[in-house]
Amino acid sequence: MNKSVLFGTLAFAGLAAAGASAATLDDVKARGTLNCGVTTGVPGFAEPDSDGVWQGFDVAVCRAVAAAVLGDSDAVTFVPTTGKTRFTSLASGEIDMLARNTTWTFSRDTDLKFDFTGVNYYDGQGFMVPTDLGVASATELDGATVCIQTGTTTELNLADYFRINGMSYEPVPIETGAEAVQQFLAGACDVYTTDRSALAAQRAGFENPDNYMLLPEVVSKEPLGPLVRHGDSEWFDIVKWTLYALIAAEEYGVTQANVEELASAPGDNPEVNRLLGTEGELGAMMGVSNSWAKDAIAAVGNFGEIFDTTIGESTAIGLARGLNAQYTDGGLMYAPPFR
Amino acid sequence: MTTMTDPPKAEGFRIGQLINDTRYRSYTFQFIAIVALIFAFSWLAYNASQNEQLQANGFSYEFMSAPAGYDINQQPISYDSQDTHLRATVIGAINTLIVAFLACVTATVFGVIAGVLRLSNNWIISKLMAVYVEIFRNIPVLIWIIIIFTVAANTFPPMSEFRLPRDGSDPTRTLLFGMFAATNQGVYVPRLTLGDTGWIVIATFLASIAGVFGMRSFARKKLYDEGKVVPVLWPSIAILIVPAVLMQFILGSPLGVENPEMGRFSFDGGILLRPSLIALWFALSIYTGAFIAENVRAGILAISRGQSEAAAALGLRPGRIMSLVVLPQALRVIIPPLISQYLNITKNTSLAIAVGYMDLTATLGGITLNQTGRALECILLLMLFYLTFSLIISAVMNVYNNSVALKER
Ligand SMILES: N[C@@H](CCC(=O)N[C@@H](CS)C(=O)NCC(=O)O)C(=O)O
Numbered sequence: 001m002n003k004s005v006l007f008g009t010l011a012f013a014g015l016a017a018a019g020a021s022a023a024t025l026d027d028v029k030a031r032g033t034l035n036c037g038v039t040t041g042v043p044g045f046a047e048p049d050s051d052g053v054w055q056g057f058d059v060a061v062c063r064a065v066a067a068a069v070l071g072d073s074d075a076v077t078f079v080p081t082t083g084k085t086r087f088t089s090l091a092s093g094e095i096d097m098l099a100r101n102t103t104w105t106f107s108r109d110t111d112l113k114f115d116f117t118g119v120n121y122y123d124g125q126g127f128m129v130p131t132d133l134g135v136a137s138a139t140e141l142d143g144a145t146v147c148i149q150t151g152t153t154t155e156l157n158l159a160d161y162f163r164i165n166g167m168s169y170e171p172v173p174i175e176t177g178a179e180a181v182q183q184f185l186a187g188a189c190d191v192y193t194t195d196r197s198a199l200a201a202q203r204a205g206f207e208n209p210d211n212y213m214l215l216p217e218v219v220s221k222e223p224l225g226p227l228v229r230h231g232d233s234e235w236f237d238i239v240k241w242t243l244y245a246l247i248a249a250e251e252y253g254v255t256q257a258n259v260e261e262l263a264s265a266p267g268d269n270p271e272v273n274r275l276l277g278t279e280g281e282l283g284a285m286m287g288v289s290n291s292w293a294k295d296a297i298a299a300v301g302n303f304g305e306i307f308d309t310t311i312g313e314s315t316a317i318g319l320a321r322g323l324n325a326q327y328t329d330g331g332l333m334y335a336p337p338f339r
Numbered sequence: 340m341t342t343m344t345d346p347p348k349a350e351g352f353r354i355g356q357l358i359n360d361t362r363y364r365s366y367t368f369q370f371i372a373i374v375a376l377i378f379a380f381s382w383l384a385y386n387a388s389q390n391e392q393l394q395a396n397g398f399s400y401e402f403m404s405a406p407a408g409y410d411i412n413q414q415p416i417s418y419d420s421q422d423t424h425l426r427a428t429v430i431g432a433i434n435t436l437i438v439a440f441l442a443c444v445t446a447t448v449f450g451v452i453a454g455v456l457r458l459s460n461n462w463i464i465s466k467l468m469a470v471y472v473e474i475f476r477n478i479p480v481l482i483w484i485i486i487i488f489t490v491a492a493n494t495f496p497p498m499s500e501f502r503l504p505r506d507g508s509d510p511t512r513t514l515l516f517g518m519f520a521a522t523n524q525g526v527y528v529p530r531l532t533l534g535d536t537g538w539i540v541i542a543t544f545l546a547s548i549a550g551v552f553g554m555r556s557f558a559r560k561k562l563y564d565e566g567k568v569v570p571v572l573w574p575s576i577a578i579l580i581v582p583a584v585l586m587q588f589i590l591g592s593p594l595g596v597e598n599p600e601m602g603r604f605s606f607d608g609g610i611l612l613r614p615s616l617i618a619l620w621f622a623l624s625i626y627t628g629a630f631i632a633e634n635v636r637a638g639i640l641a642i643s644r645g646q647s648e649a650a651a652a653l654g655l656r657p658g659r660i661m662s663l664v665v666l667p668q669a670l671r672v673i674i675p676p677l678i679s680q681y682l683n684i685t686k687n688t689s690l691a692i693a694v695g696y697m698d699l700t701a702t703l704g705g706i707t708l709n710q711t712g713r714a715l716e717c718i719l720l721l722m723l724f725y726l727t728f729s730l731i732i733s734a735v736m737n738v739y740n741n742s743v744a745l746k747e748r
Contacts, residue, residue, distance in 0.1 A: 083709075084705065084709050087709070087712065088714070091712075111396065111711070111712060112712040113395060113712075130499075132499070133499075133604075134505055141604075142603070143602055143603050143604045143605065143607075144604045144605075145498075145524050145604065145605060150695075150701075150705060150706055150709070151705070151706065151709035151710070155409045155410070155706070156408045156409060156420075156710070158410070159408060159409055159410045159420035160408075160420070162410075163419065163420060163421070169410070170412055170524075170605070171410045171411070171412050172412070172695060173412075173695040173697065173701065173706075174695055175692075175695070183492065186492050186493060186497070186523060187497035187498060187499055187523055187524075188492050188523050188524055188614065189524070190498070190604055190605075
């Protein structure tokens with residue numbers, strides 16, 4: 001067993017060397033599919049539907065990049081990753097990008113050698129408890145048993161929060177979100193903590209969501225976004241600007257429904273023209289086709305549409321836009337100029 | 340024809356001999372194997388050295404002295420999230436040893452019982468044991484760990500039923516004998532408290548254990564030298580218990596028992612056996628116990644019937660035949676495979692990760708590796724730990740094996 005671990009590590013290190021040296025864009029084009037790392041399943045964010053087709057807020061980012069690069073939003077191989085395996089998968093080159101509610105932190109960006117291409121959801125860590133636990137605030141949780149996923153920022157924030165508030169707790173470390181929910185529902189832990197968006201998403205899938213509630217405290221900043229390996233700036237640009245294209249599209253009123261029409265001829269808004277390729281050569285500057293943004297928007301809709309159909313207020317998950325509204329609506333979503 | 344039997348003439352060395360001549364052939368293949376091995380390893384090492392992260396950060400264990408930042412539930416020595424990764428690693432290592440030790444002990448007990456009973460003349464008992472061995476041996480231990488974990492989580496009553504309802508009514512469930520509680524957050528048992536002078540009582544007890552051994556060897560000497568049978572059972576029990584009880588009495592009961600008591604969310608005090616520990620411990624015990632049972636059975640069957648018949652002819656009772664004649668000889672057959680079962684248990688504890696038991700693999704090879712990204716460093720260190728554990732266990736067991744092995748005189 002020990003031997004196989006050695007070979008595994010060295011092979012992993014070897015893969016890492018191979019993965020980092022090649023240009024990801026060429027690899028993806030040659031392969032004809034995008035390998036995109038997602039969660040093992042969080043409703044609304046990334047989950048296969050009843051036909052086995054991956055759907056969700058994070059999945060849409062993968063599909064948009066595939067559409068921008070390959071012209072086909074279905075040319076994606078989704079690779080489920082846990083909190084623990086995701087970085088190994090990305091570093092080793094098994095996946096080309098990771099879109100898995102991953103928090104942008106300093107050490108992940110610098111020490112782990114990744115590059116975050118932006119933020120698609122501004123979040124914070126919260127706590128969920130059964131209503132009959134009789135707790136109204138996280139400050140009352142001294143001595144509670146808490147389910148956490150390992151390999152996450154969650155477990156570090158949790159340790160900090162309880163230590164700073166002079167409280168103790170019993171951590172129950174768990175590998176995947178699904179197991180955590182199972183343990184929480186079985187009462188093996190009193191509290192379940194993770195990003196608030198994921199709490200809301202998973203609670204929506206409970207049999208009796210009303211028996212559980214989110215505590216008001218938000219104990220951390222969790223800017224969640226897609227990331228790529230450090231050292232391949234071309235690929236980094238493509239993933240980054242695809243995300244910005246979706247955000248800008250919402251700002252300028254480009255939707256899945258009207259994108260074909262707007263892209264057929266230049267209109268009055270030069271920014272939209274450049275975005276959709278009717279003016280200038282933005283796609284070529286990045287090494288993709290000039291219709292990259294149009295293809296992405298046509299495939300998944302603009303940022304607002306993605307939000308509304310996957311996790312927004314009209315869905316069972318019912319998240320409000322809040323910080324994730326456009327800057328014009330008082331949120332933090334802001335795409336730099338397309339010129 | 341005579342030339343055929345002549346020794347080959349010394350006609351110098353030909354290249355073909357490296358393959359055709361049995362004197363050189365094995366060296367040739369060993370040489371090729373070594374070169375291939377060296378090549379493979381240097382390729383892997385080169386590849387690793389090309390790893391971007393390694394190149395940027397270098398190969399270093401400095402991260403081990405940085406604060407770990409995460410909490411660990413089962414803490415045999417004190418720890419908080421501001422302690423270093425090194426301390427977290429040590430906690431993990433101790434947790435590995437704890438569950439490995441517990442599982443080795445219980446697996447041996449299960450194994451010996453099942454192995455002996457499988458040879459029983461009672462048809463039902465021997466078949467039952469056969470079924471136990473075949474079922475547990477033939478299903479992967481990971482599955483057993485998960486099954487037991489799931490069963491424990493779903494059959495033990497939820498902690499909420501033990502909590503004091505806020506309307507002041509009585510809880511649905513209370514402690515068994517005021518001491519034990521099996522909940523889906525773990526099993527609570529009383530804890531021994533030492534008090535100021537408690538160690539004196541413990542030391543007395545340990546001395547008594549030594550005393551029992553001394554008295555037994557005295558009895559044996561008497562028996563062999565003078566043929567006198569000295570009673571051992573009752574004196575042993577007395578030596579074991581009386582001094583410690585007296586000491587406890589004289590010192591004013593320093594040794595105490597702390598029972599679990601309901602707090603706001605769960606029991607305070609007592610010892611908590613977490614579901615992860617229980618699942619891992621129990622699964623490893625019954626699984627490996629099935630293998631040990633086969634070793635024990637093989638060991639007993641290896642002793643020829645003549646031995647027990649001869650002993651019976653000398654008038655020994657069946658129990659004594661087993662303990663004085665058969666088992667001492669069977670041990671020689673049983674111990675060597677038992678060593679590898681103990682090694683298996685120790686290594687299989689790394690499956691702890693499936694149920695979230697915070698062992699070495701979960702701390703050093705899990706969270707530390709994940710939060711620091713130092714994969715190569717962590718895995719190499721992890722291997723070193725397991726290798727050390729295994730070698731120590733082998734060494735200790737080999738000493739024991741030598742003590743029971745056939746002494747050539
Ligand atoms: N944002 C945090 C936590 C991310 C995380 O693991 N979230 C859980 C929320 S349920 C998840 O996605 N689990 C799905 C899975 O285990 O595949 C991080 O980046 O460390």
